Amino acid sequence: MAIKKRDSRAVASTAVAGDEDAVARKADEFGKGGYAPEVVEAPLDPNAPIGPQGILFRINDYQKQLLKESADADRRSQQKLLESIIWPELERRKAERNQ
Structure with a gap:
């Protein structure tokens, strides 16, 4: 079974003139880090359940x-x-x- 390659001209022709602004906005957001998920730091809980992970300790x-x-x-x-x-x-x- 042969692998069919995608025609690059067909992909480029699907773009509509109005999409250029949307692509530019997405590129601008990407450059500003808009793609990164927002990280919320949770306070450390000493009573949190311990998972199955281990810590390597070389001796x-x-x-x-x-x-x-x-x-x-x-x-x-x-x-x-x-x-x-x-x-x-x-x-x-x-x-x-912390003092």
């Missing part, structure tokens, strides 16, 4: 062993240990920035 073998030993010493999971360290620190830094 070397020494850091992996240190985390494992620290979690064993605290008798909790590595995830809980990291959360107990990271979130309070990030909240403290945010509070410092």
